[in-house]
Amino acid sequence: MKRNKIRARKSSKIIGRTNKVRIRKLPTGVRGLDDIVGGGLPEFSFNIIAGAPGCGKTTLAHQIMFANATPQKPGLYFTILGEPAIKILRYQQQYSFFDLAKVGKAIRFINLSELVLENDVGGVLEEIAREVQASNSSLVVMDSFHSMVRKAFGAGRETDLQSFIQRLAVLLTSLEATTFLVGEYAEGEMRDNPIFTVADGLFWLSQNVERNSVVRKLQVMKLRGQGSVPGLHTVRITEDGLQAFPRTLGMDGQKARPLRRRRLSIGISELDNMMGGGLLEGDSVLISGPSGTGKSAMAAHFLAAGLRCGEAAIAAIFEERPRSYMARARTFGLDLQTPQKKGTFEILHQHPLDISVDETMQEILDAVKRLNAKRLVIDSLVGFEMTLAPGFREDFRESLYRMMAALTGAGVTVLTTIEIEDTFTAMPASQYTISFLTDDIIRLRYVEIDGQLRRVMVVIKMRRSSHSKDIREYLVTGEGVVVIGPRHTDYAGLTTGIPERIRHLQQKAPEPK
Amino acid sequence: MPKEFARRLLAHEVASARPAEANDSTAFHVCEKLRPSLSKYLGVDGFRSVLARALARAGAEIPWMRVLHIKADGSLEGLGELKRKLDSSSVAEGEIALVEQLLELLVIFIGRALTLELLHDIWPRFDGQKFLKEAEHYEEK
Numbered sequence: 001m002k003r004n005k006i007r008a009r010k011s012s013k014i015i016g017r018t019n020k021v022r023i024r025k026l027p028t029g030v031r032g033l034d035d036i037v038g039g040g041l042p043e044f045s046f047n048i049i050a051g052a053p054g055c056g057k058t059t060l061a062h063q064i065m066f067a068n069a070t071p072q073k074p075g076l077y078f079t080i081l082g083e084p085a086i087k088i089l090r091y092q093q094q095y096s097f098f099d100l101a102k103v104g105k106a107i108r109f110i111n112l113s114e115l116v117l118e119n120d121v122g123g124v125l126e127e128i129a130r131e132v133q134a135s136n137s138s139l140v141v142m143d144s145f146h147s148m149v150r151k152a153f154g155a156g157r158e159t160d161l162q163s164f165i166q167r168l169a170v171l172l173t174s175l176e177a178t179t180f181l182v183g184e185y186a187e188g189e190m191r192d193n194p195i196f197t198v199a200d201g202l203f204w205l206s207q208n209v210e211r212n213s214v215v216r217k218l219q220v221m222k223l224r225g226q227g228s229v230p231g232l233h234t235v236r237i238t239e240d241g242l243q244a245f246p247r248t249l250g251m252d253g254q255k256a257r258p259l260r261r262r263r264l265s266i267g268i269s270e271l272d273n274m275m276g277g278g279l280l281e282g283d284s285v286l287i288s289g290p291s292g293t294g295k296s297a298m299a300a301h302f303l304a305a306g307l308r309c310g311e312a313a314i315a316a317i318f319e320e321r322p323r324s325y326m327a328r329a330r331t332f333g334l335d336l337q338t339p340q341k342k343g344t345f346e347i348l349h350q351h352p353l354d355i356s357v358d359e360t361m362q363e364i365l366d367a368v369k370r371l372n373a374k375r376l377v378i379d380s381l382v383g384f385e386m387t388l389a390p391g392f393r394e395d396f397r398e399s400l401y402r403m404m405a406a407l408t409g410a411g412v413t414v415l416t417t418i419e420i421e422d423t424f425t426a427m428p429a430s431q432y433t434i435s436f437l438t439d440d441i442i443r444l445r446y447v448e449i450d451g452q453l454r455r456v457m458v459v460i461k462m463r464r465s466s467h468s469k470d471i472r473e474y475l476v477t478g479e480g481v482v483v484i485g486p487r488h489t490d491y492a493g494l495t496t497g498i499p500e501r502i503r504h505l506q507q508k509a510p511e512p513k
Numbered sequence: 514m515p516k517e518f519a520r521r522l523l524a525h526e527v528a529s530a531r532p533a534e535a536n537d538s539t540a541f542h543v544c545e546k547l548r549p550s551l552s553k554y555l556g557v558d559g560f561r562s563v564l565a566r567a568l569a570r571a572g573a574e575i576p577w578m579r580v581l582h583i584k585a586d587g588s589l590e591g592l593g594e595l596k597r598k599l600d601s602s603s604v605a606e607g608e609i610a611l612v613e614q615l616l617e618l619l620v621i622f623i624g625r626a627l628t629l630e631l632l633h634d635i636w637p638r639f640d641g642q643k644f645l646k647e648a649e650h651y652e653e654k
Contacts, residue, residue, distance in 0.1 A: 088621050089554070093623070100626045108553075110554075
């Protein structure tokens with residue numbers, strides 16, 4: 001009886017395993033794209049790579065081909081009335097993924113233009129079938145499929161086109177080939193076009209020119225059988241070919257931050273006291289204040305405090321140059337050089353004006369992973385935004401939120417600085433509405449006291465922690481020591497920057513609790 | 514691609530030619546062997562264009578080559594006839610120039626590595642890579 005039950009359980013497990021077809025996923029060969037398509041491209045799928053000229057369609061098709069084709073399971077690249085193979089070979093070999101040794105053996109190029117020009121679509125199907133069968137190909141690319149369709153099926157032949165697409169899809173799938181049709185399509189063509197109905201996967205590439213920068217995007221509009229990350233993903237074409245920057249920033253499945261979080265020193269003991277004993281591990285902290293209030297100095301203290309405890313750290317700087325950043329830390333007596341040499345500290349310096357927010361974030365995330373960093377400084381948000389192409393600035397807040405969530409979720413403590421202009425009527429924390437993405441906010445500002453422009457700080461917010469509400473005066477000395485004075489109980493209106501003396505101090509203000 | 518490379522390839526083709534082909538032009542045979550492979554890449558029209566360009570470049574060096582024609586299918590016409598009219602050294606010189614120019618164009622368009630790969634597929638026993646390495650070695654010396 002017991003044995004029968006075990007047998008039944010075993011057989012149900014086997015049936016359970018075999019009932020569903022398991023679709024193998026092929027690597028795309030494009031960094032970041034596997035994450036977007038849900039792990040890889042479904043084997044034997046019939047796909048379209050579409051978009052306007054210059055978006056990287058042919059390069060994408062090549063990367064997929066070079067990542068998967070082998071001499072045993074070769075890939076066939078059919079060129080049809082588009083870019084001739086001689087040009088494809090000439091330009092594509094400039095990319096690092098282009099393995100010359102694969103050409104002719106694992107990847108073969110075949111020109112079908114003449115057959116198409118003869119208006120012989122039946123012949124085209126036969127030729128494709130013959131070549132795929134003869135070479136036992138597992139990957140087929142047809143470039144440009146749109147040109148072929150336009151030539152072979154003019155207006156009024158939609159039924160013939162539908163039948164051709166159907167036959168092509170059935171043929172190539174039954175020959176166990178994963179297919180990519182490359183074509184220059186406009187978004188309006190998607191409606192009522194049988195190609196898009198038959199396709200299992202639809203990858204849409206686009207590019208927008210904004211002022212003097214080009215922003216390329218990729219969207220998985222359709223992918224049968226598996227989940228993909230929706231929305232537009234930034235794409236960049238470099239000497240390595242396409243690189244995609246998934247909106248998830250590749251942080252899915254990262255280790256979550258510990259439930260019981262330690263208090264971390266910010267490197268300034270009085271400020272630690274004001275923050276209830278220090279920052280909570282995995283928090284994001286925003287230090288905001290006008291120019292010259294010591295935001296970067298505080299960030300350097302934060303980095304050095306972590307490094308002294310053996311925590312690896314990253315500084316992503318956007319305004320200063322690494323050399324001057326290091327030199328200033330040195331004058332404060334903070335040693336960032338030794339950890340840098342040991343490989344536990346890295347400065348990322350960004351200054352071009354046409355990068356995407358996702359690219360920068362990917363670089364930061366790569367560095368965090370590489371060093372297993374526990375602390376990250378972004379100095380500053382205004383500088384960060386300035387490095388971005390105008391088209392990416394709209395996404396800045398959303399992307400920043402995603403990165404912060406991903407990093408702090410993985411237990412990295414992030415300190416961000418932001419320069420704001422002091423007004424003498426209010427005390428905003430930042431010009432962006434970003435308080436939702438920061439756990440803690442420290443506000444620095446200038447105040448006029450006794451004919452001097454002095455500096456004060458206040459901890460505005462700390463999530464899940466009590467903190468001092470005191471407005472404290474501080475100094476950034478040449479040695480970098482931030483001395484925090486007692487709160488001014490003899491002044492009112494410190495937040496406006498022009499306080500009024502309400503009484504002469506009789507006794508020392510109590511220290512924060 | 515150096516002239517000597519074309520000379521070696523033609524010599525290799527002569528050595529491996531069947532007796533029935535002995536009286537044909539060797540350059541014709543080289544072009545004929547390249548034609549199917551290159552037509553797959555470029556299409557017949559594409560191959561014709563490249564061969565026509567090679568012929569024009571060779572014609573600038575050796576004027577009698579200008580009388581040669583390329584047929585619609587991409588095959589070379591007139592070389593056999595010229596062979597009967599001209600002395601053998603002139604023909605050999607013209608053939609070398611044509612093959613040299615054709616290979617030179619391939620190197621310009623698709624690079625040396627892919628050109629050698631293509632030649633290796635057609636003439637597996639012709640070690641072009643080895644020859645070029647040797648040539649470079651002597652040049653360096």
